[in-house]
Amino acid sequence: MIPPQFGPEAAGALAGPQWLVSRRIAAAEQAAAGSMPTAQEEVWRYTPIGQLDLSRYTLGLQAGAPSPVSGSAQSTLSTPPHSAPPAIVVDTSNGHLCGVQFPSEAANGVSPLHHPNNAQPTTGAQPTTGVQVRVLGEGDADLAASVDVDLFAQMNAAFSVEPLLVKVPAGTDVAATVLVRHWIDADGVAVFPRLIIDAGPDSSVQVLEMYSSSDVNAFVSPVVEIRAAAASRVGYLAVQDLGPKVWHIGSQVCHVGSQAHLRASTAALGGDYARTRLDTHLSGRGATGDLISLYYGDGQQTLDFRTFQDHAAPDTSSSLLFKGAVDDSSRSVYTGMIRVRPDARGTNAHQTNRNIKLTDDAWAESVPNLEIENNEVQCSHASAVGPIDKDQLFYLQSRGVPTNTAKRLIVSGFFGEVLEQFPVSEAVPAVRTRLEAKISGLNQHE
Amino acid sequence: MTSAQTPAQTPSQSRLVIEGLQVRVGEQMVLNGINLEVASGEVHAVMGPNGSGKSTLAYAIMGKPGYEVVAGTITLVSEGSSVASHSGQSQVGQSQVDLVPLSPWERAHAGLFSTQQYPTEVPGVGLENMLEEAVAAVGGDRGSVEAQVAAEAALVGFNPDLLYRSLNVDLSGGEMKRSEAVQLGVLRPRIAILDELDSGLDVDALAAVSHRIEQATQQDNLGVLAITHFSRLLTVLHADVVHIIIGGVIRETGGPDLAAQLEETGYDPWIDKRAESPVDIHIGSELGL
Numbered sequence A: 001m002i003p004p005q006f007g008p009e010a011a012g013a014l015a016g017p018q019w020l021v022s023r024r025i026a027a028a029e030q031a032a033a034g035s036m037p038t039a040q041e042e043v044w045r046y047t048p049i050g051q052l053d054l055s056r057y058t059l060g061l062q063a064g065a066p067s068p069v070s071g072s073a074q075s076t077l078s079t080p081p082h083s084a085p086p087a088i089v090v091d092t093s094n095g096h097l098c099g100v101q102f103p104s105e106a107a108n109g110v111s112p113l114h115h116p117n118n119a120q121p122t123t124g125a126q127p128t129t130g131v132q133v134r135v136l137g138e139g140d141a142d143l144a145a146s147v148d149v150d151l152f153a154q155m156n157a158a159f160s161v162e163p164l165l166v167k168v169p170a171g172t173d174v175a176a177t178v179l180v181r182h183w184i185d186a187d188g189v190a191v192f193p194r195l196i197i198d199a200g201p202d203s204s205v206q207v208l209e210m211y212s213s214s215d216v217n218a219f220v221s222p223v224v225e226i227r228a229a230a231a232s233r234v235g236y237l238a239v240q241d242l243g244p245k246v247w248h249i250g251s252q253v254c255h256v257g258s259q260a261h262l263r264a265s266t267a268a269l270g271g272d273y274a275r276t277r278l279d280t281h282l283s284g285r286g287a288t289g290d291l292i293s294l295y296y297g298d299g300q301q302t303l304d305f306r307t308f309q310d311h312a313a314p315d316t317s318s319s320l321l322f323k324g325a326v327d328d329s330s331r332s333v334y335t336g337m338i339r340v341r342p343d344a345r346g347t348n349a350h351q352t353n354r355n356i357k358l359t360d361d362a363w364a365e366s367v368p369n370l371e372i373e374n375n376e377v378q379c380s381h382a383s384a385v386g387p388i389d390k391d392q393l394f395y396l397q398s399r400g401v402p403t404n405t406a407k408r409l410i411v412s413g414f415f416g417e418v419l420e421q422f423p424v425s426e427a428v429p430a431v432r433t434r435l436e437a438k439i440s441g442l443n444q445h446e
Numbered sequence B: 001m002t003s004a005q006t007p008a009q010t011p012s013q014s015r016l017v018i019e020g021l022q023v024r025v026g027e028q029m030v031l032n033g034i035n036l037e038v039a040s041g042e043v044h045a046v047m048g049p050n051g052s053g054k055s056t057l058a059y060a061i062m063g064k065p066g067y068e069v070v071a072g073t074i075t076l077v078s079e080g081s082s083v084a085s086h087s088g089q090s091q092v093g094q095s096q097v098d099l100v101p102l103s104p105w106e107r108a109h110a111g112l113f114s115t116q117q118y119p120t121e122v123p124g125v126g127l128e129n130m131l132e133e134a135v136a137a138v139g140g141d142r143g144s145v146e147a148q149v150a151a152e153a154a155l156v157g158f159n160p161d162l163l164y165r166s167l168n169v170d171l172s173g174g175e176m177k178r179s180e181a182v183q184l185g186v187l188r189p190r191i192a193i194l195d196e197l198d199s200g201l202d203v204d205a206l207a208a209v210s211h212r213i214e215q216a217t218q219q220d221n222l223g224v225l226a227i228t229h230f231s232r233l234l235t236v237l238h239a240d241v242v243h244i245i246i247g248g249v250i251r252e253t254g255g256p257d258l259a260a261q262l263e264e265t266g267y268d269p270w271i272d273k274r275a276e277s278p279v280d281i282h283i284g285s286e287l288g289l
Helices: A008-012 A018-033 A071-077 A151-159 A390-398 A403-421 A425-439 B054-062 B104-110 B127-137 B142-156 B160-164 B173-187 B203-219 B231-235 B256-265 B268-273 B278-286
Strands: A087-093 A096-101 A132-135 A164-168 A177-184 A189-191 A194-199 A204-213 A218-220 A223-228 A233-241 A247-256 A261-268 A273-282 A288-297 A302-311 A317-326 A331-340 A348-357 A363-372 A378-386 B013-025 B028-039 B043-047 B067-079 B094-098 B112-115 B122-126 B191-195 B223-228 B241-246 B249-254
Touching: A008 A018, A008 A151, A018 A151, A151 A223, A151 A247, A164 A204, A177 A189, A177 A218, A194 A204, A194 A233, A204 A218, A223 A233, A223 A261, A233 A247, A233 A273, A233 A425, A247 A261, A247 A288, A261 A273, A261 A302, A261 A403, A261 A425, A273 A288, A273 A317, A288 A302, A288 A331, A288 A403, A288 A425, A302 A317, A302 A348, A317 A331, A317 A363, A317 A403, A331 A348, A331 A378, A348 A363, A348 A403, A363 A378, A390 A403, A390 B104, A390 B122, A403 A425, A403 B122, A403 B127, B013 B054, B013 B223, B028 B043, B028 B054, B028 B067, B028 B223, B028 B249, B043 B054, B043 B231, B043 B256, B054 B067, B054 B104, B054 B112, B054 B191, B054 B223, B104 B112, B104 B127, B112 B173, B122 B127, B127 B142, B127 B173, B142 B160, B142 B173, B142 B203, B173 B203, B191 B203, B203 B223, B223 B231, B231 B256, B241 B256, B241 B268, B249 B256
Parallel strands: A087 A177, A164 A194, A177 A204, A189 A218, A194 A223, A204 A233, A218 A247, A223 A247, A233 A261, A247 A273, A261 A288, A273 A302, A288 A317, A302 A331, A317 A348, A331 A363, A348 A378, B043 B223, B043 B241, B112 B191, B191 B223
Antiparallel strands: A087 A096, A132 A164, B013 B028, B013 B067, B067 B094, B241 B249
């Protein structure tokens, strides 16, 4: 049952343009009419979804109240994962927008920090041409598609307080990285970040979205919509580094147009149960999707990925590589589906999932699937779950590298292939550092 | 030349002493009582046909998991300088390190080095990266590794561009062995076990790598145990002592002329000398006879 704090009435109370309010209420009604998913459903198999108790959570601070960005939050937020090139930075705190900064290169003059109690946080300093980064407004009804892949996407539509739009006009190459940072430090809060990346024809943009929190109980349920119009080039990297008690259930829904190239990646490091569902629709002829992700579980974490590569047009390509490691008694789930529709002749689709199981107690599930309805295609899938390669370990040991160091080198090297292919390459050193920090705990429980 | 590692800083006298070594791999007894001694500065060749136990000997000396020593000893005896040992036996004068209970990396720290016939690919791990960890593990200076690698790469003609590749990934046979020679040059072991050094090598690479190894035997007093199927290797890497291994035992030991004889006759004379199969030897030794 959906508790009353997530009912239609609560959804209708959130501020926003009328079209958004109506849509929120409709989504909340839809969610309330449905039921909680169970692990008996294939798409939730192997998950602890039955343990989710939404009544433990409430929506973030009321809209209009300034978000208190505490000292620790401030310091976390103020260490951006990269220095150059300039970034357009959007910060949220407990689900509310608390700052937008445009670098001078992206706007004529730097805009001051905006607080969510400003009706239009980013107006004024927005450049009139080039990329727009703002909360959805009055005339934006057409830009927000309905995403209802599951109950949580419906809840996101109902309770996303300030849906954020990154809109790139046709023919515009955005030099600055758009950096969206979500910080959570309120115990018991439920937040529903919504990000829409709308890249016009022949444009390019790269977006880095980061999730981090203090050690709170929280429920984070983001939805990212990416629309890459014809011949556009979009890079998107999500870095999920939430605290160990946070539940994260997110969706990424991508539509890739004709001759467009999407690179979408996730680094999943934190959370208690952390799930990302990725739906990539290659809907225009010659569309390409590179889907490259990594995850590292330790402690009691469960990291869960469901991917769908949907080839709906001819000559489309998708290349998926998900690599993960599970330490301690953590678990990971990867299930992937390549679907080639009847019209999608000339499809080239690949799916690879590899997992290193670092302890006997850790557990990784890998389930690749193909559904092909056209004969003129090239498809492959590969999946593997296994311990650290013994021959690799022996090789390094025989050169005098102590066992635990050798294991760290091998696991870190295993992820090298993924990091090399990440979009938003300037963020990679920070991701690597955080990943290395997790890997350095590898020998703690032997 | 400076060294990052302590074990071989000053040329000192070491001996790898193998006595009565019996090794089981799975259910199979492969080595049935090997006796062998390799001293600093010497080059020993161990030659034998396929399945005679050559590679098993190399792996057992280095301590590869799955190669179980059921009897016998492998000892590194060093004289003239202190040995960094994890068994607490280090002392100036003479030290004896019992290698059998040690893990492979501890054996490396004691002064062993081995090259594999087909070096393992380690994706995402670079040569320098690995050597820095190996050098740091014995208290050496990480910072010295880069320059040493560059110097060693030049000595054996290893393309510097390849230094930044993952270990052994997308390398030709010759490049892999040049890479191993670079590692040997940086780590400066006391004793090197070279398993089929010449397999997959072109003539130039074999000459370059062999030259570097001979140089190490002269300058650093390196002792070498070269395991090979063919005598081709010995035309460039000159052995002082040649052993013939068949059925997991050393059948004959001699000078370089033994390899020449082998070239003419093949292994048949030695196989014929002893009719009993390795299985018979296995049973006999288990009964303690």
